[in-house]
Each structure stands twice: as structure tokens, then as C-alpha cells.
Amino acid sequence: MVCDGCCSAPWASPTIGAGLGDGPRVNPLLDRHRQEAAADPGSDRIDASIAGAILTIDIAALRANYRLLRARLDGAACAAVVKADAYGLGADRVCAALRKEGCEAFFVAHLSEALALRRRLDRKASVYVLNGLPPGAEMACAAAEIVPVLNSRQQIDSWRGAAKLSGRSLPAAVQIDTGMARLGLAPEDVAALSEDSRAFAGIDTRLVMSHLARADEPGEPASETQRRTFDRLSAMLPQARRSLANSSGIFLGSAFHYDLARPGAALYGINPVPGRTNPMKPVVTLQARVIQTRSVPAGTGIGYGHTHIAATPMRLATIALGYADGWQRHGRSGAFVQGQRLPFAGSVSMDTTILDITDLPAGMARPGDLVDLIGGHQDVDDVARQLGTIGYEVLTSLGSRFHRVYRDE
Numbered sequence: 109m110v111c112d113g114c115c116s117a118p119w120a121s122p123t124i125g126a127g128l129g130d131g132p133r134v135n136p137l138l139d140r141h142r143q144e145a146a147a148d149p150g151s152d153r154i155d156a157s158i159a160g161a162i163l164t165i166d167i168a169a170l171r172a173n174y175r176l177l178r179a180r181l182d183g184a185a186c187a188a189v190v191k192a193d194a195y196g197l198g199a200d201r202v203c204a205a206l207r208k209e210g211c212e213a214f215f216v217a218h219l220s221e222a223l224a225l226r227r228r229l230d231r232k233a234s235v236y237v238l239n240g241l242p243p244g245a246e247m248a249c250a251a252a253e254i255v256p257v258l259n260s261r262q263q264i265d266s267w268r269g270a271a272k273l274s275g276r277s278l279p280a281a282v283q284i285d286t287g288m289a290r291l292g293l294a295p296e297d298v299a300a301l302s303e304d305s306r307a308f309a310g311i312d313t314r315l316v317m318s319h320l321a322r323a324d325e326p327g328e329p330a331s332e333t334q335r336r337t338f339d340r341l342s343a344m345l346p347q348a349r350r351s352l353a354n355s356s357g358i359f360l361g362s363a364f365h366y367d368l369a370r371p372g373a374a375l376y377g378i379n380p381v382p383g384r385t386n387p388m389k390p391v392v393t394l395q396a397r398v399i400q401t402r403s404v405p406a407g408t409g410i411g412y413g414h415t416h417i418a419a420t421p422m423r424l425a426t427i428a429l430g431y432a433d434g435w436q437r438h439g440r441s442g443a444f445v446q447g448q449r450l451p452f453a454g455s456v457s458m459d460t461t462i463l464d465i466t467d468l469p470a471g472m473a474r475p476g477d478l479v480d481l482i483g484g485h486q487d488v489d490d491v492a493r494q495l496g497t498i499g500y501e502v503l504t505s506l507g508s509r510f511h512r513v514y515r516d517e
């Protein structure tokens with residue numbers, strides 16, 4: 109666990125209470141949090157010791173994950189997909205760390221994300237826009253030296269027009285839909301383009317790519333069908349580096365690697381091989397603070413709608429985390445204190461969640477203590493399973509209200 113229990117010092121304790129004001133600081137680990145916040149100009153500087161919830165992002169684990177994926181690619185390059193603020197983890201920090209690892213290509217979904225990222229990255233790094241070239245944004249995209257993923261013939265035409273207008277060749281990726289029916293050129297578009305020698309005039313095709321619909325299901329024939337379609341159709345387009353694999357695609361074997369892989373989820377610790385041991389290091393830890401405890405008699409209605417009625421006398425702890433933090437209202441994952449699971453009682457509120465601490469030894473989970481929601485005893489994928497969703501949605505839902513700690517040792 110990242111926090112080493114330093115934050116679980118109860119507010120109620122007179123010694124630690126002194127540490128909150130100007131008095132002597134008694135907990136060296138709390139001091140460490142303070143020093144990290146002070147040393148880090150990008151941090152929100154809310155003292156971790158008073159934050160309601162703490163999201164810790166382990167940059168060292170992120171970097172290790174990048175290296176692990178790159179090692180699996182033996183030879184092919186490894187990009188990073190950092191759309192949606194790097195899956196909620198903070199694109200600035202994530203990109204800076206991966207750039208240092210040698211990553212040269214970054215993919216976002218929106219042009220607005222690309223514009224923000226472009227300002228932060230050196231010129232040698234490429235920024236690709238997966239959702240394509242928005243009509244009317246051609247010149248802005250060209251001026252910012254962003255590489256659009258051209259998903260339709262109309263986008264190719266617009267980009268060719270922009271190249272002509274700006275009097276220079278413009279870089280692009282071209283996406284083929286090989287069997288997902290989401291984005292990219294249909295097979296008949298590719299055929300038509302291959303007959304038109306002027307179609308790519310002024311376009312510097314840097315990458316031809318496609319995306320797998322079922323990469324997380326090893327042995328699923330749809331992936332192999334997509335791969336063959338990709339081979340056939342990419343041969344009809346301008347010669348360029350090719351890219352097919354997302355995180356899970358990397359684990360389908362070297363036939364799927366081509367020249368560049370585009371992992372997102374696995375970098376952030378999500379299991380790219382569901383059902384098998386997660387080869388990635390966990391990156392995200394989420395802890396929330398107990399803000400009140402109480403004992404209630406049998407028959408007590410708990411939380412909104414009294415969706416839980418105490419069958420026996422219960423002890424409850426309310427934590428400072430709710431659905432406004434992206435912790436879904438019907439969540440049932442529970443929290444953990446020193447490895448012991450604390451079920452949720454009632455439904456998650458906007459800013460708070462009630463835990464059943466009846467079975468916890470007295471003196472644990474006191475006001476001021478932190479409980480674990482992600483990390484240690486349950487990872488992002490476990491939480492997702494409880495919610496009937498995927499780790500991607502859990503991570504990208506995590507809100508902006510947490511105190512964030514970026515750790516890199």
C-alpha cells in the first residue's frame with residue numbers, strides 16, 4: 109500500500125491534532141505528504157492529512173508497465189493512448205513520464221485534447237487525434253502540427269485541401285474499419301481510394317491503422333479476421349507504418365504487433381488479459397477518510413430510502429466519498445481496512461458512503477482514518493466487476509475532487 113498508513117492517524121488523537129495547526133508535527137509520514145505537495149507545483153496543495161479522499165498515482169508503476177509492454181513488442185514501437193486525461197489519471201503527468209521512457213507517439217480522442225497536449229510536448233513527439241478531423245478545424249490542426257486520424261474519404265479530401273492551401277505536405281494517419289463498424293474507411297472506400305492516384309496528394313501518410321473489437325478474448329476468430337482484412341486493405345493504401353494492437357492486442361501475439369502498438373488501459377494497470385493473472389503493475393490507489401462513526405440498534409433504516417435496515421445492532425462508519433467522486437451509486441464493492449472487507453450499508457450518497465464496521469475490532473476505522481477502495485485487496489478490475497462494468501469506466505469516472513498524489517520512486 110502506497111500510503112504506509114501515514115494518513116490513518118486519527119484526527120481525534122491529541123498528538124496528531126496538534127500537527128494540523130502550527131504546532132509540532134509528530135508524524136514523519138504526514139510530513140512526507142506535505143513535502144511532496146510543496147515540492148510539486150502541479151499538485152492541488154490540499155494537505156493530504158485533511159483531504160476527504162486521496163487518489164495516488166504511481167508513476168513508477170506506469171513507467172514499468174510501459175517498459176513491460178514495449179519488451180513484449182520486440183522491435184515494434186509502443187505509443188501511449190492518453191485520451192480522457194490519460195483515463196482519468198492526468199495526461200500531463202502521464203505523458204511527461206512516458207516521454208522520458210522514450211514514447212514518441214501519443215493518441216487522444218478529441219482535437220481539443222490534442223491542442224492542450226501539443227503545448228506540453230516537444231516537437232519530436234507526435235500527437236494523434238483518434239476521432240478524426242472535425243470539419244472546419246483543418247487549418248487549426250495543421251498549424252498546431254497535430255496528426256489527425258483520417259476516418260473517411262471526406263476527411264481525406266479536407267486534409268488534402270488543407271495541404272494545398274498551406275502549400276506544404278501535412279502528416280496524417282489513415283484508419284480502416286476492419287470489422288468494428290465504429291470509425292474508419294470501409295473496404296469499398298479503400299478500394300476507391302486505391303484507384304485515385306491524387307487522393308493522397310500533399311498528405312504525408314505516417315500511419316495506417318485499425319482497431320480490434322474483441323482483442324480481450326484470446327482465440328476469438330474475429331481478431332484473426334480483422335488482422336487479415338487489415339493486411340489486405342492496408343496494402344491498397346500509401347505505404348506507411350502500420351498499427352493494429354491496443355493493450356489486449358499486444359497479448360494476441362507478434363502477428364498483431366505491426367510497427368506500432370497503441371496501449372492505453374494496460375499502462376494504467378487494467379488487466380489486458382481478463383481471466384488470467386494481470387501482468388501489469390497497479391497504478392491507482394484510492395483511499396477515503398472516515399468522517400463519522402456511530403452505533404445503531406436493530407431496525408434502523410440506513411441511508412437514502414432506507415434501502416438497508418439493520419437486522420442486528422450495527423456499527424457504521426461514514427466515509428467522504430460518493431457518486432460525485434465517480435464512485436457509482438449502486439456500487440457494492442465495499443472498502444478495506446487492513447485487509448478486512450467492510451461492506452457498504454445502504455446506497456452511495458453524493459459525497460458520502462456508509463460502511464458496515466460491525467465486525468471490525470473496536471479502535472479501527474475511527475474518524476480520520478483512511479479506508480482503501482482501490483488498491484491492495486481490490487484492484488480496478490475487481491471494483492469494475494462488482495459494478496457490472498469494466499476497469500476503463502471505473503478509472504475514467506473518477507472525479508476531480510480527490511487530493512491527488514503522484515508518486516515516482
Ligand SMILES: *Cc1c(COP(=O)(O)O)cnc(C)c1O
Pocket residue numbers: 189191238318319353354355356370371372373374
Ligand atoms: C482507446 C483506444 C486504444 C487504447 O485501447 P486500450 O484497450 O485502452 O489499450 C487504442 N486504439 C484506439 C483506436 C482506441 O480508441
